Amino acid sequence: MTVVIVGAGLAGATTAQALRDRGHDGExxxxxxxxxxxYERPPLSKAVLLGDKEVDSAYVHDEAWWREHDIDVRTGTEVQSIDLAGRRVVTTTGEQPYEWLVLATGSEPRRLRLADESGRPVHYLRTMEDSVALKAALTQDTRVAVIGAGWIGLEVAAAARSAGAAVTVHETESLPLLAVLGPEVAQHFADLHRAHDVDLRLGAPVTSEDLAEADLVVVGIGVSPRTSLASAAGLEVDDGVLVDELLRTSDERILAIGDIASQQHPVLGRRVRVEHWDNAIGQGKAAAATILGAAESYAKLPYFFTDQYDLGMEYFGSVGPEGYDRVQTRGDFSGAFRAWWVKDDVVVAAMQANDWDASDEMRASVGQGPPSDS
Ligand SMILES: Cc1cc2nc3c(=O)[nH]c(=O)nc-3n(C[C@H](O)[C@H](O)[C@H](O)COP(=O)(O)OP(=O)(O)OC[C@H]3O[C@@H](n4cnc5c(N)ncnc54)[C@H](O)[C@@H]3O)c2cc1C
Structure with missing residues (x-):
């Protein structure tokens, strides 16, 4: 049985490895x-950008590992179309038949024309090349304008400050990370960056005049799922590629995983599309299970982590479209800190910052009643 995986990112790599781990001996x-x-992307905006690790450390496995496991990874090979009826894909180098097809094409950064046309050097951050180029450009006294105070923008701001650059962050919302964290916890991230002398300019769109003051511009305004291959093939797509609990698309022989998958989540009871590292791994494993007939629904809750300056944080769960009623917190954000987002007396999301012993407890708290002593 030939399994073809489109996209050699973390999700695709994990599916291939999990198929072998579960004993699949086909192609x-x-x-x-x-x-x-x-390779893994999280280090590209953290250890690699800070100069703490070489970019090669991000590879999932070395070449010998893929060879030993008889997994045929063809780099520099883009899939151009899928022939559903003929069960084959057309690539830049030829055709490849499949019995099962896994789409793991990931995301690409949203572009900002104002920045692209600013005449300043503009960086986006998705690939190894992007990270190496940005690292080289972040030098002492460079004036860096970061557009977007999301996870990538804030991690870049922290790395740029550590390189001694002068950093301005432009964000249209009134606080960084407001949509994910809400004002109670987002305020702490604003304070953290200001304490590191980042010039946070919030609540207004960036202008060409702002960019004229910068030596280089970094755009971190979110990503778009790469769904064009799936939609051109006629698969059901709406924001992401629609998949069921077993990660199956509208075609019975095609799965979609990772950043592109909009999954009907069995625990959350709604569709979610998760653009995070842990989801790429979890869905990669679950896709292998589905292909091998194990029928294990993917029920893991969303999980995310970030590192900025001395802060390490983990976030479990997800605040749904109905929002939350209140946030309970314990501890001090500059030390060990915990937060719980509560809706109808149930914890819908929880986070810990610099309190790593609390990881398991915070994960387990999602779906339970709120803690009584905070
Ligand atoms: C700088 C950075 C830092 C991050 N930090 C964190 C973090 O701290 N915590 C966290 O949880 N998440 C983080 N993420 C998000 C996480 O890396 C992604 O969720 C994860 O990479 C998704 O994996 P994926 O395999 O679905 O997609 P991707 O990693 O995007 O891989 C998809 C691959 O498919 C290839 N591809 C696309 N189309 C085709 C085609 N037609 N033919 C062949 N190949 C194709 C692409 O070139 C790409 O290599 C970060 C992301 C970035 C960019």
Whole structure:
């Protein structure tokens, strides 16, 4: 049985590995547009950008590992179309038949024309090349304008400050990370960056005049799922590629996983599309289970982590479209800190900052009643 995986990112790599771990001995082909073996992206805005680790440390496995596991990773190979009836994909180098197809094409950064046309050097951050180029540009006294105070923008701001650059962050919302964290906890991130001398300019769109003051511009305004291959093939797509609890698309032989998958989540009871590292791994494993007939629904709750300056944080769960009633907190954000987002007396999301022993407890608190002593 030939399994073809489109996208040699973390989700695709994990599916291939999990198929072998579960004993699948058929052909596995991983087709990746980038010129790299599969790698992890989180270090690209953290350890690699800070200069603490070499970019090569981000590879999931070395070349020998893929060879030993008889997994055919074809880098520099872009899939151009899917022939559903003929069960084959057309690539830049030829055709490849499949019995099962896994789409793991990930996301691409949203572009900002104002920045692209600013005449300043503009950086986006998605690939190894992006990270290496940005790292080289972040030098002492460079004036860096970061557009977007989301996770990537704030991690870049922290790395740029550590390199001694002068950093301005522009954000249209009134606080960084407001949509994810709400005002109670988002305020702490604003305080954290201001304490590190970041010039946070909130509540107004960035202008060309702002960018004229900068030596370089970094755009971190979110990503779009790469769904064009799926929609051109006629698969059901709405924001992401629609998949069921077993990660199956509207075609019975095609799964979609990772950043592109909009999954009917069995625990949350709604569709979620999760653009995070842990989800790429979890859905990668679950896709292998589905292919091998294990029928295990993917029920893991969303999970995310970030590192900024001396702050390490983990976030579990998800605040739904109905929002939350209140946030309970314990501790001090500059030390060990915990927060619970509560809706109808149930914890819908929880986070810990610099309180790593609390990880398991915080994860387990989601779906339970709120803690009584905070
Ligand atoms: C700088 C950075 C930092 C991050 N930090 C964190 C973090 O701290 N915590 C966290 O939880 N998440 C983080 N993330 C998010 C996390 O990395 C993603 O959720 C994860 O990479 C998604 O994996 P994926 O395999 O779905 O997609 P991707 O990693 O995007 O991989 C998809 C691959 O498919 C390839 N591809 C696309 N189309 C085709 C095609 N037609 N043919 C062949 N190949 C194709 C792409 O080139 C790409 O290599 C970060 C992301 C970035 C960019």
């Amino acid at each position: 596995i082909v991983v087709l990746g547009a980038e010129d790299h073996l599969p």
